[in-house]
Amino acid sequence: MFESVPLEPFTPLPVAICPVMANISDIEKVKNDISTYNLDTEEAVEAFRLTYLSRKGIITELLAGIGKAEPQDRARLGKELNALKQLAKTRFDEAKAALSAGKTADITATDDPTLPPPPFPAGSTHPLSQTLEEIKNIFYRLGFTIADGPEMEDDFHNFTALNFPPEHPARDMQDTFFIRKDEEDPSRDLVLRTHTSPVQIRLMKEQKPPVRAIMPGRVYRNESITAKSYCLFHQVEGLYVDKNVNLADLKHTLITFAGHLFGKNLKYRIRPSFFPFTEPSLEMDIWWETGNRPGQWMEILGAGMVHPNVLKSVDIDPEVWTGFAFGMGVERITMSRYEIDDIRLLYDNDVRFLNQFP
Ligand code: DAH
Numbered sequence: 001m002f003e004s005v006p007l008e009p010f011t012p013l014p015v016a017i018c019p020v021m022a023n024i025s026d027i028e029k030v031k032n033d034i035s036t037y038n039l040d041t042e043e044a045v046e047a048f049r050l051t052y053l054s055r056k057g058i059i060t061e062l063l064a065g066i067g068k069a070e071p072q073d074r075a076r077l078g079k080e081l082n083a084l085k086q087l088a089k090t091r092f093d094e095a096k097a098a099l100s101a102g103k104t105a106d107i108t109a110t111d112d113p114t115l116p117p118p119p120f121p122a123g124s125t126h127p128l129s130q131t132l133e134e135i136k137n138i139f140y141r142l143g144f145t146i147a148d149g150p151e152m153e154d155d156f157h158n159f160t161a162l163n164f165p166p167e168h169p170a171r172d173m174q175d176t177f178f179i180r181k182d183e184e185d186p187s188r189d190l191v192l193r194t195h196t197s198p199v200q201i202r203l204m205k206e207q208k209p210p211v212r213a214i215m216p217g218r219v220y221r222n223e224s225i226t227a228k229s230y231c232l233f234h235q236v237e238g239l240y241v242d243k244n245v246n247l248a249d250l251k252h253t254l255i256t257f258a259g260h261l262f263g264k265n266l267k268y269r270i271r272p273s274f275f276p277f278t279e280p281s282l283e284m285d286i287w288w289e290t291g292n293r294p295g296q297w298m299e300i301l302g303a304g305m306v307h308p309n310v311l312k313s314v315d316i317d318p319e320v321w322t323g324f325a326f327g328m329g330v331e332r333i334t335m336s337r338y339e340i341d342d343i344r345l346l347y348d349n350d351v352r353f354l355n356q357f358p
Contacts, residue, residue, distance in 0.1 A: 027080055030058060034088050039095035048095070052088040059085045127357045128234060128346055131334040132216055135236050138260045139214045142253065144238065147213045149199035151220070152179055155189040157198035161313040162277040170194065177222050177231075192220035196237035197277060200306075200325060203239065204314040209321045210242040216330070227342040234330035241306065241316065241323030247280070250303060250324035254284055258300065261333070262286055269297065278304025278325055288336050298336055301328035 034052060039045050052059055062081050069077055125133070136146065149157075159171055166186065170176070179190040199215035215237040223229045240249070251270065259266050267287035275281045281304035289295035303326035308318035331343055338357070340346065345353050 027062075027084065030062075031084055031087065034084070034091060037091065039091065042099060045092065045095045045099065048088075049092055053085075053092060059088060124354060124358050126346075126354065127334050127338055127340070128330055130357065131330055131337065132234065132236070134261060135257075135328075135330070135333075136214065136216065138257055139236075139238065142256065143212060144240075145213045147199060147203050147215045148217055149193075149196075149202045149215065151193055151218055153191055153193040153198050155187050155191070157201045158191050158193050158195075160187070161201045161310065162197050163307050163309040163313075164276050168276065175221050175223070177220050193217075194221055195219050195327060196235040197325070197327060199237055200239045200277075200310070201314055204241065204311075204316060209316060209323070210240075211323070212240045212242070214238045225344065227344065230331070230343045230347060233343075236328050236330060238303075238326040239306070239323060240325075241311075241321055243321060245305075245322045245324055247305060247324070250305065250326070253324070254301070254303060254326065258284065258286060273302060273304075275302055275304055277307050277310050278302075279307045280304055293339070298332070300333055301326050303327070 030052075037044075037048050039048055049057075051057055054060070059081065062084075063078075066074055066077050066081070140146075159168070164170060171186075176194055177192040179192065180188065182188040196215050196217050196219060199217065203211060203213060203215070217235065217237075218232055219235050220232045221229075223231065225231060238253075240253070254270075255266075255268065258268055269285050269287075271283050271285065273281045273283040281302065283299055284301050284303065285297040285299050287295055288298045303324065306323040306325050311318040311321060311323070331346060334340065334346065335343065
């Protein structure tokens with residue numbers, strides 16, 4: 001139940017508390033003055049500050065008078081005056097802010113189209129995109145077109161058509177992100193593509209030879225994330241199918257490419273290798289020396305002559321047509337060019353890192 005509480009008896013302020021103030025009704029008057037003070041102009045705000053907030057202002061004077069008040073009234077008086085001071089400060093701060101906002105608004109609201117635009121910090125191209133652009137440019141000049149394919153692939157394009165035997169370890173759960181896994185019928189599996197090679201298959205199904213294209217894109221591997229490996233990365237696939245394409249053409253293309261990307265003094269080696277979709281297969285390493293690091297061989301790509309089974313899987317007659325293919329990792333090349341020692345930096349989008357690649 002609500003009970004009415006008797007109000008404390010009202011005690012008028014003693015006259016002696018300060019020279020300016022006679023009683024509480026005067027505090028009320030100052031409060032009213034502060035609340036209604038017109039603060040439209042810079043000059044008015046400054047006058048307000050001098051009147052109420054400066055060392056010689058009314059509130060300072062009132063506060064100084066507290067000591068002269070009756071001891072039992074001092075606390076209450078102090079409270080009243082502090083509230084008054086706070087009110088004056090708030091009005092002052094708000095008026096200042098409003099004035100400066102108005103100024104900015106005036107400048108930006110101008111209709112003068114000849115004024116320069118407000119400064120806008122320029123971003124920079126991501127180091128991976130920079131490398132990718134250069135790779136694309138080089139192959140463009142070598143007469144390659146650009147193709148792409150989906151990042152979610154079926155078993156046929158990612159594995160079977162590329163001559164992966166059914167029990168090949170790359171189909172294992174450890175490397176592949178499965179979107180759909182069908183234990184009884186693996187041909188129904190859907191995966192995040194583990195490489196860009198399936199785009200070769202799509203391209204050859206769409207376009208009969210001659211075909212000469214590169215296929216850049218993202219690929220995914222179910223590997224643990226470390227400084228050296230990430231669950232996604234980028235590859236650039238290459239394919240050239242025509243009559244009489246041979247290993248010398250492949251070697252010439254790769255050496256020309258690497259020379260453009262890494263410079264004239266390029267030192268490289270080509271080693272035999274194995275991929276199910278090429279025969280023979282090879283890998284290309286370049287000798288890489290930067291800054292204060294000792295030089296070392298770095299593998300930049302895998303390649304080979306397209307396996308006859310791959311051509312057959314897309315109804316291209318391997319007796320008539322031959323081709324070469326290659327695939328390279330964009331992260332690995334980018335990391336060595338810029339001496340980046342942790343692949344995760346490429347995916348953090350930390351501007352302190354990105355700003356270093358103007
Ligand atoms: N797909 C291979 C990989 O991801 C790279 C590769 C090697 C692509 C040889 C090719 C090739 O086209 O001929 O490791």
